[in-house]
Amino acid sequence: TQLLEQSPQFLSIQEGENLTVYCNSSSVFSSLQWYRQEPGEGPVLLVTVVTGGEVKKLKRLTFQFGDARKDSSLHITAAQPGDTGLYLCADLNFGNEKLTxxxxxxxxxxP
Amino acid sequence: DTAVSQTPKYLVTQMGNDKSIKCEQNLGHDTMYWYKQDSKKFLKIMFSYNNKELIINETVPNRFSPKSPDKAHLNLHINSLELGDSAVYFCASSQRSKTDTQYFGPGTRLTVL
Known part of the structure; x- marks a missing residue:
């Protein structure tokens, strides 16, 4: 069974600071996705990465996929209150579309 | 228009009762899912249906039974509710093999007393 560990579990910082959160898998990702979930809502997909070493940017968010496709990081520049939420990494199995x-x-x- | 909707938003019930949660999507997707998010915010797949056919059935107690009357609806019926069933249940949908995006509903918070 694949285990995806994210760190840190909790992070509280001042507006304007930069931050990085991490996701490590016990096995190689099929494809890696990052989601953000705001209180009282369902998760919303931010990005999908497939290729090892891939870097994707979404405004102030930078997603990096490890070369071995077993880890990933999400870096936020100049954090804003609207970035508050639960950040989830996930492995998408394209065969049965199972998200772990x-x-x-x-x-x-x-603020 | 809401893409994926769930009813009810909140559900409070006694142990031993039977309850249902309904999900509807208006995105024209062919695959729908149920997820459970526990008190520690861990989100786990329970079931998925593609064109009304069961695709994923994780190790979920038999008390949980999904039903898909058509492609746009996936309901979750739970028998003999237990305290440990308390969680937030999310429905999601996607268009299989066309996109990697699953769209989630707003969740149903189930509290079993």
């Missing part, structure tokens, strides 16, 4: 989620990082940006 990580343990999550709860991010709070303090």
């Amino acid at each position: 989620f990580g343990t999550g990082t709860r991010l709070t940006i303090i």
